[in-house]
Each structure stands twice: as structure tokens, then as C-alpha cells.
Amino acid sequence: MISKSTEYAIRALVYVQLCNWQGKRPGTPELAKEIEAPVAYSGKIMQTLTRHNLLDSMKGRGGGFFFPDNQSNLTLYEVMRVMEGEASFHKCGFGLKQCNADNPCPLHHQYKNIREDFFNLVKTETIKTLAQNVASGKAVLNRVVEKLN
């Protein structure tokens, strides 16, 4: 449903947002460590994201990644579309090339609901909303955090 690369991308962007809120611009090694992804591969993914203008970057000493005005209203949909393409949202759960109300696969109507719920979710949630969940301590970005008593 969501590829590993897209997962890395979303986690990375959430981390960039968190850093930006603190006036910082993380670089690839820092960000890769935080999201527990390979450094070089994370670099490639960030490259894809900046090439598609999902965020900005600065080269050179002190450089890093950041959002314009340090705020991201990117939906997960936009991230996933850049990483996997629009088609990934519309595929038949049964694998048929042609599958619609007129020529439904045997699973069409039931699967349609789930696909729509998913679509709605990624169109609603943004990097910012996810980052807020982390900032407020309601969610975690990577490894399990020890709970205090």
C-alpha cells in the first residue's frame, strides 16, 4: 500500500518539519539516523523530493533541508504521488486492468470502500499534522521511547 521508499520519505519530511520548528535544517546523515534509514538511500530520496519541489535545500557548509517559511502543508498524497505515481491510488484489488462499476471484479464494491478511505486519509493528513502528533508527545517517529512512571 505504501512502499518502503515512501515511508522513508514521509518520516524524513516529518523530521525536517520538527527541526524547522526549532529553527534548524537537518542534513542527510542526521535525518537518516533519526528515521533509521540508510544514509545514501535517504540522500537519494531527499533528492527526489527536492527535485519535485516538495521542499527546499541548501548545499554547502551549514546546508540542509527545509520548508518555505518553515511550514509544510504537504499532504501524504502528494508525497506518495511523487514517490509511486498517481496510478498507485487506483489499482484494482483483484489485479484486473479494467475494473469499474460497469465491469467490476468480484471484489470491486467492497474493496472500493477501503481504497477510498485510504485515499481520504492521505488527502487529509499532512506532514504538519503528523509532526504535531510527534511534537505533542502523542506519537513517535522511530524507536520506542521509554515511558516514565
Next chain:
Amino acid sequence: MISKSTEYAIRALVYVQLCNWQGKRPGTPELAKEIEAPVAYSGKIMQTLTRHNLLDSMKGRGGGFFFPDNQSNLTLYEVMRVMEGEASFHKCGFGLKQCNADNPCPLHHQYKNIREDFFNLVKTETIKTLAQNVASGKAVLNRVVEKLN
């Protein structure tokens, strides 16, 4: 969400069910053609399914695939579990290794609902229910059927 191999498997099983209802036991070439999948690869998939006893087969002339008593109450869950493993049902949408109510990823609660709906769907639908949709003309198995006026 569902791999191509699992899609082939489900489509093949539905076709076997339809044939069985007509007192026939399809072989690999026939079945592969019907579900529009590569013959040799279909053979491999059928091998996996019979090895896990999701259906029976007969070698030799006049052989083919069939369900005991010509009826299948296999859920899609069981097919998918054999093809992709139990883990595929429980993965975090965000890619976290540890993700649960105590240590939720930022998408945990919203994604949980979708994953549960999907789980419920594959636990409910069976090869037989899908085959019934095709037999009654409410759904198609493969290519688009021309509609008569």
C-alpha cells in the same frame, strides 16, 4: 496491499471453483489463459497452493485442480497468508518496527481502521463468494465482457 502473485492465486482459485461447479477440473494452461497470467508462473503458484493444501490436484492425463467435494470455503485471508505470510496483515503504515497503541506512529489510529477494514474483508470473502459473483453475472474474472443491448 495484495501482491501480484496473490492476485493470480485468488483469480486462479475462483476459476477452479467455477470449473468444479461444472464438474470440470482445469489444468494449468487453461487456467493461466483464463486469468491472463504466464503459464509457467501460474504453475508455480498452483504448486504453492497445493503444497499448502488449499486445494487438491491430480497428475497425469485428465488431471487438474479441484476442491474437496468441489466446494471452496477458503477465505482470501488464508490465500494471502500462504502467499505473503501473516506479517503482511499487521504492518505499520508508517514503516515502524514497533507501532502500537502505547507507541503509536503519527498515523497509527487512522491507519488502524483501514487495516482492520481490510482484514475484515479478507476474513469474510471466500473463493466461493467471489465465484458466486462471477457465476451470477454480477462480476467478471478477467477481460471486459461485451455488454449486449
Next chain:
DNA sequence: TTATATAAGGATAAAAAGGTCTTTATATAA
């Protein structure tokens, strides 16, 4: 200006998923 830290880019490699080919075992029919 020079050293250094960074993102970008290109080539390659490793792993996983999807797919092919050839041989073997087994059942049926002539």
C-alpha cells in the same frame, strides 16, 4: 584563497518479486 561540509548526480550492486525453461514423477489411454 583554501579547507571543509554539504546536497546533487551517476554508476553500480544486492535483494526481492516476477517469470521461464527443462526435467522428473505420475496418471490415463491406446
Next chain:
DNA sequence: TTATATAAAGACCTTTTTATCCTTATATAA
């Protein structure tokens, strides 16, 4: 018994996804 049709099995190949390595461009700091 022999020929033939079939599933099973094993080795291999191809494509896609994930990942690595090395070089280049660019910004900052000393």
C-alpha cells in the same frame, strides 16, 4: 507396454525495489 498428458520440482533469468559508492557542484568558514 508404450505413448501422452499432466502436476511437481529445480535451476535459472529478468525486472523492480532497495541500497551503496564515488564524484561533482556549491556554500561557508578560516
